[in-house]
Every structure is written in structure tokens, then in C-alpha cells.
Amino acid sequence: xxxxxxxxPEYYAxxxxxxxxxxxxxxxxxxxxxxxxxxxxxxxxxxxxxxASIHATxxxxxxxACSNGACFDPTVMALGGAFIQTTAALFVLFTVxxxxxxxxxxxxxxxxxxxxxxxxxxxxxxxxxxxxxxxKLPIDGVFWVIALLxxxxxxxxxxxxxxxxxxxxxxxxxxxxSCVDAVSVLRRPALAQLWTAADLEGIFPxxxxxxxxxxxxxxxxxxxxxxxxxxxxxxxxKKQLExxxxxxxxxxxxxxxxxxxxxxxxxxxxxxxxxxSQLFHIDMTTDVGHxxxxxxxxxxxTRKILLQALTTxxxxxNLTILFKRRDTAEEFWVDMxxxxxxxxxxxxxxxxxxxxxQQKRQEEALYQDATIDPLTKCYNRRxxxxxxxxxxxxxxxxxxxxxxxxxxxxxxxxxxxxxxxxAGDEALKSLVLSLQSQLRSGDSVGxxxxxxxxxxxxxxxxxxxxxxxxxxxxxxxxxxxTTTDQRTFSMTVSMGLVESTHNQDVNQLIQYADKALYIxxxxxxxxxxxxxxxxxxxxxxxxxASAIDSDQQ
Numbered sequence: 327x328x329x330x331x332x333x334x335p336e337y338y339a340x341x342x343x344x345x346x347x348x349x350x351x352x353x354x355x356x357x358x359x360x361x362x363x364x365x366x367x368x369x370x371x372x373x374x375x376x377x378a379s380i381h382a383t384x385x386x387x388x389x390x391a392c393s394n395g396a397c398f399d400p401t402v403m404a405l406g407g408a409f410i411q412t413t414a415a416l417f418v419l420f421t422v423x424x425x426x427x428x429x430x431x432x433x434x435x436x437x438x439x440x441x442x443x444x445x446x447x448x449x450x451x452x453x454x455x456x457x458x459x460x461x462k463l464p465i466d467g468v469f470w471v472i473a474l475l476x477x478x479x480x481x482x483x484x485x486x487x488x489x490x491x492x493x494x495x496x497x498x499x500x501x502x503x504s505c506v507d508a509v510s511v512l513r514r515p516a517l518a519q520l521w522t523a524a525d526l527e528g529i530f531p532x533x534x535x536x537x538x539x540x541x542x543x544x545x546x547x548x549x550x551x552x553x554x555x556x557x558x559x560x561x562x563x564k565k566q567l568e569x570x571x572x573x574x575x576x577x578x579x580x581x582x583x584x585x586x587x588x589x590x591x592x593x594x595x596x597x598x599x600x601x602x603s604q605l606f607h608i609d610m611t612t613d614v615g616h617x618x619x620x621x622x623x624x625x626x627x628t629r630k631i632l633l634q635a636l637t638t639x640x641x642x643x644n645l646t647i648l649f650k651r652r653d654t655a656e657e658f659w660v661d662m663x664x665x666x667x668x669x670x671x672x673x674x675x676x677x678x679x680x681x682x683x684q685q686k687r688q689e690e691a692l693y694q695d696a697t698i699d700p701l702t703k704c705y706n707r708r709x710x711x712x713x714x715x716x717x718x719x720x721x722x723x724x725x726x727x728x729x730x731x732x733x734x735x736x737x738x739x740x741x742x743x744x745x746x747x748x749a750g751d752e753a754l755k756s757l758v759l760s761l762q763s764q765l766r767s768g769d770s771v772g773x774x775x776x777x778x779x780x781x782x783x784x785x786x787x788x789x790x791x792x793x794x795x796x797x798x799x800x801x802x803x804x805x806x807x808t809t810t811d812q813r814t815f816s817m818t819v820s821m822g823l824v825e826s827t828h829n830q831d832v833n834q835l836i837q838y839a840d841k842a843l844y845i846x847x848x849x850x851x852x853x854x855x856x857x858x859x860x861x862x863x864x865x866x867x868x869x870x871a872s873a874i875d876s877d878q879q
Contacts, residue, residue, distance in 0.1 A: 343382035343510060346541030351376035370424065374417035378470070381410045405453060411466035412452045415473035416445050422480050467511035474504035499540075499547035506540040584660075584679040586619075587669050593619040593629075596674055605658075605681060607651045619675070622649040624657060632664065636675075641665040646682065659686040699773040701751060702758040710772030710780055714832045717782055721826050729791035731781040731798075732822045732839040733761070736851040738777040741817065749809045750777075753817055760802050780839070788825040788856055795821050795854045803852070818852035828859050 355372035384407055420441060423429050429437070452465050459465070481497030578585045584602035588595055595617040598608050606622060620629055628647055635642045642664040650657045660679040667676045697709035705713060717728045735741070735753065742750040754777065761771045761781060770782040781798070783791045803818050822843030829835055838857045846855040 343385075344379055347375045347379035347382060350541060350544060351379060370417050370421045374414045374421070374473075377410050377414035377417070381407055381414065384410070404456065408453055408456050408464075408466040409449055411470050412449050413445060415466070415470040416448055418470075418473040418477050420444075422477050425480075464511055467507070471504050471508045471511060474500050474507065478504060496544075496547040499544040503540050503544050581678075584681070586677050586679075587667075588619050588675045588677070590666060590673040590675050593675065595619070596669060602679070605660075605679070606649070607653050617652070619677075621652050624648045624650050636664065636666060646686075658683045702754050702773055704758045704762070704779070705770060705772035707772065707774055710770075710774065711832055713770050713772065713782055714780075714835065717784060718826065718830055718832060720784070722830065726785050727787050728826045729783040729786050729788055730824050730826075730835055730839045731783065731791065731795050731854075732774065732836070732843045733757070733779040733781060733798075733819050734821075734843055734847070735777040736818045736820055736847075738817075741815065745809050745813065745815060749807065749815070752807050752809070756805050756807055757802060757817075757819070760805060761798060764798055764801060774836075778843075780836070788823065791823055791825070792854060792856055795823050799852070799854055820846040820851045821854040822846055822857065823854060824857040828857065 351372045351374075353372075354375060355369055384403070432440070452469060456463070456465050478497045478500035481500065482494055578597070579599045581599060582601055584605045585597075585599045586595065586602045586606070587597040595608070595614055597614070598606070598610060602608065603610055608617065620626075623629060625648065632642060632645065632647075635645065642662060645662045645664070646659060647662055648657055648659055659682045661682050662677055662679050664675055664677045667674055669676070697705060697712075699706045714730065720726075721728050735757065738750065738753070741753055754773075757779065758771060758773075761779070765771065765781065766784075768784045770784075772780050772782075774780045781795075783794060786794070799819055799821055803816065806814050806816055808814050820843055822839045822841065822845070824835055824838040824842060826835060828838055838859075842855040842857040846853050849855070
């Protein structure tokens with residue numbers, strides 16, 4: 327038995343059937359999956375050649391054992407080999423069957439049942455016939471040859487528009503392999519007895535080389551077919567992508583919303599549909615490749631906001647941006663959605679906009695109506711309370727005081743009676759303009775009612791606020807207002823000042839400022855009185871300014 331594993335020269339003739347079928351099985355299983363979508367079921371074919379490799383290996387081991395005097399039950403060897411070879415042949419036929427459209431309509435469970443029943447039934451018939459013929463005729467080998475021949479002929483007659491030549495070559499290679507396997511069947515002892523030794527030497531000289539070439543030919547044809555099918559699929563996918571790209575471009579051109587595509591880093595314009603060209607005043611013949619998105623920003627920080635959203639979230643939704651047209655500098659509002667896409671093999675920023683200029687104007691008008699006094703264009707009473715509440719919160723959070731100044735025009739009824747209500751309106755507007763021109767950006771002015779106004783001095787103590795109030799009051803006294811009939815007059819104001827340290831309630835602070843104003847009025851007008859929190863409030867000294875100066879005096 328030590329010599330069992332030693333290969334005699336006659337053993338080498340059996341190696342191509344063992345190794346060749348195994349290599350084919352591996353290739354069919356490894357590379358055949360890429361073309362299953364073309365209607366073939368190469369995993370089944372891989373299983374068929376794998377079983378054929380096992381069958382050839384068992385025959386080789388049986389030959390080696392017999393040559394070394396080992397005893398194997400010939401019946402068991404024959405039945406096992408017949409079962410394996412018959413199952414391999416069935417798998418080849420199932421491969422052909424799987425390509426039929428009628429078979430594809432069956433459910434997965436129905437296919438499995440059909441395969442199992444056919445495998446069992448045919449194996450029973452083949453094993454029974456082999457036993458009846460006393461193992462003299464290799465029915466399983468003949469069945470294997472017929473299966474390969476049938477599959478090869480089926481490939482020759484197939485009508486594949488994309489791989490006709492490659493399918494034909496693959497079919498021819500299977501027919502050649504079936505012929506080689508037919509010769510191998512003829513060399514079996516049961517049939518070799520029909521030939522003399524001289525005949526065998528003449529017919530089968532060095533047949534193992536021919537058999538090896540047959541397997542190599544099948545492998546080569548399969549690889550060519552597989553590569554062709556992959557190439558054909560890639561070409562089909564390429565055409566589908568081109569068609570989809572063309573459809574996408576048509577859709578983007580016809581969409582009524584403005585669509586633009588920019589380079590991701592440089593923000594250079596790559597595409598704009600007709601709606602976007604009209605909205606942004608883009609000339610597609612000259613601006614593509616030159617215009618940048620940043621050219622339309624009114625605020626340079628908009629680009630940072632956009633890039634930050636793309637970096638953190640990956641997309642932008644309903645970002646309201648104020649743009650300007652490059653040629654006219656006209657401003658307009660849009661709601662923008664944006665995301666990063668692949669456009670012509672480069673990363674690009676895809677934007678779709680919706681103009682909301684009219685909506686923003688309506689919102690601005692509503693805001694003006696809700697917060698702005700229509701005559702003087704300063705805050706109205708409702709917004710004034712809101713601004714004071716914000717100052718109270720800020721003062722509490724940062725522990726800094728603020729001051730309120732209540733301003734009232736002296737003898738305003740006399741102005742209306744003497745110069746008319748239009749002159750009174752001009753006096754109110756001139757008062758507000760004078761106040762706003764002298765205040766800081768963080769300060770506010772609001773109309774409390776009639777000729778009374780409130781000035782909010784943010785982050786200011788009473789001592790500094792008194793100096794500001796006096797400056798405001800003196801500048802107002804210097805105003806000269808001209809009526810429609812070319813008469814001029816001036817006016818003075820009385821002011822009541824309160825610091826937020828006295829109370830944190832909005833209504834209470836306004837009452838304190840009104841109380842100081844009342845004292846200023848009763849003390850001779852045209853002065854500023856600071857609320858000190860006592861019942862005995864002292865008034866500031868009176869300045870040299872009359873209540874009303876007119877060209878009549």
C-alpha cells in the first residue's frame with residue numbers, strides 16, 4: 327500500500343478529467359455570476375463540472391487501488407460513480423432549462439421541487455438500467471456526453487444579438503468536449519473489450535494531451551464569452567446613463583423653477599435653465615464657465631452659511647438668501663435648496679430656487695404695519711413695549727442699567743391751532759428725525775401716543791442719560807420747521823427720565839418716566855427731570871427758550 331500514491335505513467339492519462347473539470351467548475355462558479363442576468367445559470371454548470379471532477383477522481387483512485395491490489399466493491403464504485411455522473415449531466419440540462427422564459431415564470435419553490443424530483447427520478451432509472459445491464463454499459467457516461475452535446479447545440483442555435491459569435495464559440499467548445507468525453511467513455515473496460523489492444527493503441531495515442539486541450543478550449547471560450555457579456559452590459563449601462571442624462575437635462579430645462587449647477591469649490595457656473603437665466607440675468611453663451619455664485623451675494627457671509635450647512639448636513643433646504651443681479655444690482659429674495667451631486671464627473675453644487683421677493687415685501691409691509699408708526703416711521707406703542715421688555719431682560723442678565731426718556735412737545739395744541747395739523751405732523755416727524763440722528767445704533771425711539779415719545783438708552787446710567795437728554799432737548803429747540811405757506815416756527819420739549827434700577831416692570835418704569843415728565847411740565851416746560859424715586863421730586867433749571875417761536879412774533 328506504500329506504492330498506492332505513486333503515479334504510474336498510465337495514471338497521467340486520467341488527470342485531465344480530474345483537474346480540467348475542477349478548473350472549469352471554479353471558473354463557472356467564480357466568473358459565471360457576472361452574466362447570470364443574461365439568462366444563464368452558470369452556478370448550476372459549475373456544480374455539474376465539480377461533480378464530474380469528483381467522478382473522474384474516484385475513477386483515478388479506483389484504478390490506483392486496483393493496480394496496487396486493493397479490494398473495492400465494484401458494485402458500490404459503479405453505483406456511486408453512476409449517481410455522481412448522472413447528477414452532473416442533469417445539472418447541465420437544468421442550465422439549458424433555466425434559460426427558457428417559460429421556466430422563469432415558475433416560482434422559486436416550484437423550481438426546487440422540479441429539480442429535486444427530476445434528479446431522483448432520473449438517477450433511479452439510470453441506476454436501475456445499469457444494474458439490469460450488469461454494469462457493462464456506462465449509461466451515466468453516455469448521459470453526460472449527450473447533455474454536453476445538447477447544451478452545445480442549443481448555444482449554436484441561440485439568437486443573442488449582443489454575443490452571437492461568442493455564444494457560438496462556447497457552444498462549439500462544449501461539443502468538442504462532449505466528443506472528447508465520448509472517447510473517454512469508449513475507453514472504459516466494458517467497451518474496450520470490443521476493441522483489440524492494437525486498435526486501442528492506434529486510436530488513443532497520448533489521448534490525455536487532446537483531452538487537456540479540450541478543457542483549455544472550453545475555458546478560453548467561456549472567458550471570451552464572459553468578457554463579451556460584461557462589455558456588452560457595460561455598453562448597455564453606458565447608453566442607459568447617457569439616455570438618463572439627456573432626459574435629466576431636458577427635465578431641468580423645462581422645470582419652471584430656476585435650476586443652476588456650480589462647481590463645488592470655485593462656484594463657477596456649469597449649467598442654468600431658462601428660468602434661472604431669466605431670474606439671474608444669465609447669458610448662457612458667455613456666462614457659463616465665467617460667472618460665479620458669489621457674484622450674486624449681497625452679504626459675503628452667505629457663502630459661509632451655505633458651505634457650513636453643506637458640510638454638516640450635506641444639503642440645504644429653504645435657505646432664504648438676498649441676491650443681487652450683476653448687471654443692474656437689483657436685489658431680490660429666493661428660497662434655495664442645494665445639495666452636492668456628480669455632474670460631468672466632478673463634484674458640483676446643485677441648486678433649485680424659488681423667488682420670494684413679493685412674499686418678502688408683503689412680510690415687510692406687515693411688519694411695518696405691526697411695529698412702525700405710519701406717520702413718524704419710528705416704533706409704535708406695541709413694539710415700544712416689546713423693545714423695553716428686551717432691555718429689561720438684558721439689564722437683568724448682564725447687570726447693567728438702561729434709561730427711558732419720555733419726550734413731550736410743549737404747547738403742541740397751539741402749534742396745531744396756529745399752523746394747522748399738517749404743520750403739527752411735520753413737527754412730529756422733525757422731532758423723530760432729530761432724535762434718531764443723535765442716538766446710537768443700539769438706542770431706540772418709539773411713539774407712545776399723540777405728541778409723546780419714549781427714547782430707550784441701552785446700557786446707560788441716569789447721570790450719562792441726563793446729559794444725552796439735555797443734548798437732544800437743546801437740538802430740538804434749534805429746529806426750524808417750514809409750513810406749506812412758507813411760515814416757520816420752532817418748538818421745545820419737556821423730558822422725564824428714569825433709570826431701570828428703580829423697577830424691572832415695564833409699565834412701572836413708564837409711569838415713573840411719565841411722573842418725571844409731569845413735573846417738568848408743571849415746572850415751566852422745556853427741561854429734563856430725572857426721577858429719583860422720592861415723592862419730593864426736584865425739577866431741573868429752566869433754559870432760555872420760548873415755547874413757540876414764529877415769524878408772527
